[in-house]
Amino acid sequence: MFTLQSLVDRSSLELGVLVPGRPGALDEPLSWVHNTELPDPSAYVREGELVLTNGVWLDRVDPARFVRQVKKAGAGGIVFGLRAELPATPPALVEACREEELPLLEISIAVPFTAVSEAVADMLAEERKQSLVGMVRRGDALATAISRGAGASGVLDVLRREYDLPLAVVDRMARSLAAAGVDLGADQLHAVASGLARHPPALEVDLGDAGRVALFPVGAVGDIDAALICLRPLRELAAAEREALEQTARFLSLEVAKQQAVQAIEMRFASELLEMILSGGRRATEVPGRLRAFGVDPGGPLAVCAVAFARGEAATMHGLAEVIGEFFAAEGVPAVVAGGTQDVVAVLPWRHPERELPLLAQRLVRGVERRFPGRRPVAGLSGIASQGAELRPQLLQSREACRVLRRTSAGPSVRAFAELGTHRLLLGSLDADTLHQFSGELLGPMKDHDARRGGELELTLRTFLDHDGQWGATAGALHVHVNTLRNRLAKITELTGRDVGRTEDRVDLFLALTIDAMD
Template sequence: MTVTIAQVLALPDLNLRVVAGDAGLGNEVRWVHVSETVDPTPWLRGGELLLTTGLKIEQPEQFEPYVHRLADAGLAGLGFGIGLGHAQVPEPLIRAAAQRGLPVLEVPVDAPYVAISEGVSNLLAAERYDTIARAFDAQQALTAAAVESGRGGIVAAIARAVGGWAVLTDLSAGVLRASPPEAADRLPALLPDVMRARERGIRSSGSVVGPTESVAIHTLGARGRMRGFLVAGVPGRATDYSRMVLAGGVALLSLEMERSQAATRQLRRLRADPLAQILRGAVTDQVAAQHATAWELDPTAVRVAVYLCAADRVGRVCDDVNELMSEAGLPGAVVVQDAGRQARAAVLTDATDRAATALAGLASVRPMVPLGLGDVVPIEQVGLSYRAATHAAEVGRAERRAVTRFDDLEALHMLFRAQSPQALAGFVRRVLGPLQQHDRGREGALLASLRAFLAHNGHWNETAAELGIHRHTLRARIDRIEQVTGRDLGSAYGRMELWLALLADSAADTDDFVGPAPDRTGGSAPERSGGRGQDRK
């Protein structure tokens, strides 16, 4: 419901009479404005009923441009008071108003302008109350639909309330619900507008106004995360009522989608313990395959991806990965493995490029979280993919790369595929053993300095800055490392040995998950021999 010129014309006891522009009696009146200036348009916003006596217009030829200015400004109608400056509404004004379809009301000299303003204000107040009451009823219907039928019920209730159509989409503008069903066919033409709303962010909205309807586009989501879009068509121009209904629908749909995501996140978190057991080799191949199938994975082709980050950030990284996988509909599971100051978030996912690309996007944030992508393997060899992903992530961290695929590391591929865990553990003991022994009780200062020095390719200033020490202190530590290990850090071969030993040593931490040749027949895995596990005892 809106206030129109026809309703103003019908106000009692004012004796208003329409003298031109009958076709515009349905124009909506937004406000009443009084002005005697020749050009009041700088003070108009459109939709006003302008009251004047024409006192400032002295020449008949001035009325035609006066009317055109008012019509161009979007005036709803003109109330012309007679009996003061003009005995009747001037004929040139009537002709120009008829030409532009602008309603002109003749206001008798005994009809006070304040009475017209009060009458319009009362009509607007009644209209506002009616709008709020109708919107409240619609909100109740939307809430009932949410309780009874979820997203589909809300979308259908929105379409009924606005007398048009409504479509709910995901972030990629894929249709989730549509009412009526054929409304989904409207979406392809609106896709550019939906994508623009996505680029503007979570609180954005847009509209497309056509000759017969207005289309509103609203983003859905909460806590700064976008979940999807509500696209709705309203016959004619959008009104306060339709905007209120859509605002309520946006709130309910956002809540419903957030609740659904929260449940999904919780279910994904419950996968962490089974995944840890799978990576540790603590379950049979059959049980591992059953878990993979339940997580919508093909047990014959899975991949492990590993993120490296500080231990105090790994929980957030894990949550972000779960969120990403939920939003993108990626199958799989995530688990956190703590490792001192550094920690890993291990992801079991499918072999598709889509999954790898989505996970790589998270690695590229700042500060960077290096991602290593392991081999594609059957579920019974998932430990190999986990080791490979960890090696790749370590190389990526050293070389400051966001994403590293183990398949691209030919030398490491040959080294770690050709050697048994026991052989690698022996290599670590021979190269790093004396340094590890020296660092016990010293908080690993020399090992940390060695890792940073090699990661920065021997650049003294960058290494010292990362460690927060003076260059002289760093030089003293490097000298001590060379003495303890018997290797020259000025030699490319010496640096290579130490770097490979550090990578193998870091990868040995995956023994917390992955043991050599575990017994997958249901018994316990055989006890490891050698390696860092014994060194720590």
Template sequence: MEPPVRLASTGTITHGVSVGEVLGVSTLAGARLIAGERGLGRIVQRLNVMEVPDILAWVKPHELLLTTGYPLRNTPQSLGRLVADLDERGLSALAIKLGRYVDELPAEMAEQADRLGFPLIQLPDDVGFDDILNQVLTDILNRQAAVLARAEEAHRALVQVVLAGGGLNEVTAEVAHLLDVSVAAVDGSGRVLAAAGPAGGGGHMSVLCESLTHEGPPAAEADGARRRSFASVPVLAGGHHHGRIVAYSPSAAIGDSDVGILERAATVAALVVTRQEAVNAVESKYRADFLRDVLTGRAGTVERVTARARAFGWDLARPVTVLVAELDPDGDERSAQDRLVACWTAAIRRHDPRGAVAGFSHEVVAVVDASADVSKVAKDAACAFADAPPATFSTGTSRPCPGAETLPDAYAQALKAARVGRQLHGPGAVAHFDQLGVYRLLSLVNDTDELHAFVRETLGPLATDDDAENADLRRTLQALLETNLNVAETARRLHFHYNTLRYRIGKLERLLGGFTDDPHLRLNLTLALHVLRMRGI
């Protein structure tokens, strides 16, 4: 069963009329704006009548408050604070009839209204509150009905896109047509997946994508309606963030109802994304099964392998290199494996579009052009994977192979390089098969107890760090063996005096035997030191 699709709200979308539009109704033809002209764009969703002095307990946001001033007739001094209190509670405006109970408003009240952008309106004496309530509420309901009808029309059109098998290209095209703006669907990293409208094919695309980080206030139109140039809503499905639907209008023509349609589009986009993910999961399984058969020699003839690989967009008929990436221990493998596959897929796509990549149960395998810079490929994948620590992976690289028939051997080399590289260098290692040397042979010994016994028998007391001097003596021995017992070169490397080094050689021979005269003992000592370097042994 598909996971539920959940849409995150971008905020409260208000469907109503602006204060400026309220002043345009016929019953308020004789009304006069006293102060707060900057607030004519405030949205009115409901009306209320002030009948009691403690009105603050009963008001709600987006209200137009009507009053004759009767509740304030005995306490006119409270008018000075009333504007700030109403503005703090999100009211849209205050409309008052003067001359009956309150002769005039204090200058302080008008100044405060202008400072806060809170409209103060003087009502005509001959207009009843019931007429105002009836006409304004009718306009609000008509506006909301029109918005709902438009949203329903958009919903049907977008659902039809999904039912017809459309993808993100069709979704963005439909939204651009409905809103007459530029629309794009972008993924979590900001990469444009689909775009339509004026920005879809020209120079406005960069401006459109900047809307992802646009934090400026919405631009106000002359009629006071809340408008903006940019809008962005997230696409969420199954609890995962899949990107955003963004819109751009150079004329600041995106209103609240348009944002509501964008949210519906984000819901439909989430359906499209989850559907595509299900398709990708099936295709990914087929690709992984096929590549596993190729790497284990069970995929058939070279001609058949080449033809099937071409159907996946892979070129396995050329010289290639195999890379294996394995998650390092102590990571959360369940959550990290999918991310590892995604990072390697993106890296291969950038460096070799015809390269093959698939995720197995414990590793990711890539087959790339032999001329590709495999260290750079691995570095790019590691950089992307490092965005969400603490998991790490080790990478192994094979020798170049001429074609599909030798891929099983190359896969074995890359797998060996990944595992031995981790033993040598720890988590996050990148190792090439040709650089493993004798470690390839040592890694074939599955009996680690036997390896430990060999180290103890060969190095004697130097096999452990019980004494602080042991590690120092092992470094001296290592340098002597690497320089083929060249005392002068070893002294130079270790910054020792010649006589000091001669003294240490004598001490080493008393502990280990006469290795300066016994080539077989020198070989054993070299192997023992190599085993000690291998982590996890």
């Protein structure tokens, strides 16, 4: 953009400053020039334009009113053109501009307004040329940085060579991918992520002590996955700075897409590892090689940790596997992290005492809580496998422990499978389809009866077993008479063929209910 001072500096225009306006007005950018002789040009003058006039309107309107209308339109100043009939700028016009702090310049009789228009056009053309040249050079530098693997930090370095701006790249999981001249705290990162989650994404967010900052969305594969953050409000950024930031954000989308592609490949390979472990048989022989590919020694002791969110919350929320992977990387523990349909599983080497494994899992849970405020993550742990070929029991154990914790709204966030009880150890080692067939055949008639009659036989049975078969305590918990309880239990015996008064039948019912509660 051109300025009044840049015009004054062109001696060929023979411009003189009569009123400089408010402080800094001569150096403010202008948009264009507007030649007018209307008594009230406010309807036609655009904001930031420089008004050129010969004062033909002086016999129809007071100079003070003319100046007020020009200022009302947002003009950047007035250039008064002298003519033979008016060889000096009217003092009333000078005084009015001084009162309104509106810049007033005077141009010689010998210089036409077209000379000013041509000068402005030349300056804007040169400015645009330099902007395009700068964009091309910047684009080359950004492309080079990405092709050489400089990452998001290298991209920011390119931009910082031109503009000394505090910058950061933050993804929608509140992770800082790169930073230059700024150190964002956890709350500030979450504020940026919240802004990105809006539809459409926010262009500015409030970061507390850092004030309002500008967001330039970074898209990858059609979605907004990150943002280039400049710790300045949009209104304080010059047009050239905004243009450079927008260009850099577009190049960052290439880097983010590349990272996503790598993560997707890693996640797919990790998921295939879980399938190999669960399949057993010949596929189990492929497990050691896949573990080595992830930097995990298959010949040493290994543990499995399954993480999910409690109370039925989505376990595979976008980014959970990435957060868990970041945690183990920060802990210096090589791990294979894979997202399942109900949980996220990590396979990791463990050469420390087994009692220390829950401490690591508790730190993991706290880390996930910080990244997912308002959620309750839980972690189930397996026993220790001696080598990679023996991981199937550990995978089943950790997932079963995690399933138990997912159904709770309070209590411990980390539990080992061995803490769940002997019956769960046995169930965890058996085929899931066989178990559910057993449970469905035994409990099916009772569930059908409840569905048809609106009964509470299943609740009665669970409560009876939870109270160790004590009639009085069960009736009190259900708020029913003991005779009502007896009638319900008799109906359960009739439908299931199991008598709750016999220990072996009570065990069958208890196991069936436990299996039924499994996901």
